Amino acid sequence: MNNPTHIPVLYQEVLDTFQPQPGQNYIDATLGGGGHAQALLQATAPDGRLLGLDADAAAIQRVSQRLAPWSERITLVHSNFKALEEVAQAHQFPAADGILLDLGVSSYQLDEGATGFSFMHAGPLDMRFDHTQGSDAASFVNHADEKELADVIYTYGEERYARRIARAIVRARPLHNTQELAELVARTVRPRPHRRIHPATRTFQALRIYINDELAALQTVLPQAVRLLRPGGILAVISFHSLEDRIVKQFMRQESQDCICPPRIPICQCHHRASIVELYRKGLTAQAAETDQNPRSRSARLRAARKLDIPSASFAPVSPSSSPRRRSS
Numbered sequence: 056m057n058n059p060t061h062i063p064v065l066y067q068e069v070l071d072t073f074q075p076q077p078g079q080n081y082i083d084a085t086l087g088g089g090g091h092a093q094a095l096l097q098a099t100a101p102d103g104r105l106l107g108l109d110a111d112a113a114a115i116q117r118v119s120q121r122l123a124p125w126s127e128r129i130t131l132v133h134s135n136f137k138a139l140e141e142v143a144q145a146h147q148f149p150a151a152d153g154i155l156l157d158l159g160v161s162s163y164q165l166d167e168g169a170t171g172f173s174f175m176h177a178g179p180l181d182m183r184f185d186h187t188q189g190s191d192a193a194s195f196v197n198h199a200d201e202k203e204l205a206d207v208i209y210t211y212g213e214e215r216y217a218r219r220i221a222r223a224i225v226r227a228r229p230l231h232n233t234q235e236l237a238e239l240v241a242r243t244v245r246p247r248p249h250r251r252i253h254p255a256t257r258t259f260q261a262l263r264i265y266i267n268d269e270l271a272a273l274q275t276v277l278p279q280a281v282r283l284l285r286p287g288g289i290l291a292v293i294s295f296h297s298l299e300d301r302i303v304k305q306f307m308r309q310e311s312q313d314c315i316c317p318p319r320i321p322i323c324q325c326h327h328r329a330s331i332v333e334l335y336r337k338g339l340t341a342q343a344a345e346t347d348q349n350p351r352s353r354s355a356r357l358r359a360a361r362k363l364d365i366p367s368a369s370f371a372p373v374s375p376s377s378s379p380r381r382r383s384s
């Protein structure tokens with residue numbers, strides 16, 4: 056594809072969640088094509104600032120062109136969001152009014168075979184967001200033992216044919232490009248009638264998550280993001296599969312509770328305090344109009360939380376001698 060574009064998912068929902076105002080400061084930790092970032096810059100004119108990150112150097116280059124009209128108000132950094140706090144501090148970015156994480160891959164990465172993410176376009180077996188870091192999918196696919204391959208495909212792809220696919224990979228290797236792998240998986244997986252997705256979708260997702268250590272990066276960034284918000288600021292996360300969504304949900308649930316002691320402990324010992332309030336209990340998903348126009352949005356879920364400005368009133372500092380406090384759940 057010569058001119059791919061990335062349609063930002065849940066675009067209106069993100070804006071409704073943040074309700075960005077002139078002069079506010081936002082962090083977009085996953086710039087992608089810069090669609091959400093541009094909307095935030097427009098809404099925060101004339102002097103709101105935006106700090107944008109992406110692990111993919113090509114995204115930074117693309118977005119710096121797109122956002123050139125706002126260049127005086129933006130700081131774009133080629134970095135994994137695992138280092139979000141360090142990046143914000145290095146650039147002396149003020150406490151943020153909102154932080155967006157729109158996870159996964161952009162249409163650019165899927166449509167440009169060269170990035171090695173796509174089973175639709177021939178490309179090197181790479182799959183790294185950042186081609187300068189770590190090792191690529193080829194070295195894993197061609198050297199991991201069968202069990203390790205099967206475990207990765209099963210765990211991160213939730214692929215029921217993981218063992219069969221791993222066996223086929225080991226027999227066929229070395230594999231040289233994405234198309235070879237996609238065709239091998241398609242031949243191995245029993246075709247299911249009416250299946251909407253390509254048979255290699257889950258395998259590619261699994262390898263990408265593993266190669267980029269995506270779930271660990273997400274777990275690392277969430278507490279940093281809360282620390283970087285001003286009181287009242289909003290964290291919004293769009294995830295595209297259940298593994299990511301579970302991490303975001305559990306984080307938001309935990310951080311919106313005062314006590315996280317196991318239920319068998321009658322007196323709070325953790326002294327944990329709620330730092331956020333969840334905005335949507337189940338998250339927001341795309342409306343039919345959006346899913347019709349943009350199939351990527353079908354699996355998107357937006358969760359959001361507002362940072363508390365005062366420790367929650369229900370929580371008095373607990374000392375070992377204070378009276379037992381019953382957990383509500």
Ligand SMILES: C[S@@+](CC[C@H](N)C(=O)[O-])C[C@H]1O[C@@H](n2cnc3c(N)ncnc32)[C@H](O)[C@@H]1O
Pocket residue numbers: 061062063064084085086087088089090091092108109110111114134135136137157158159160161184272
């Ligand atoms: C779905 S796209 C974001 C699209 C964007 N919201 C827009 O409006 O165009 C996800 C982007 O996040 C980047 N990304 C994924 N994981 C990352 C990480 N751990 N650190 C930094 N960037 C990451 C990808 O390289 C990709 O460009």
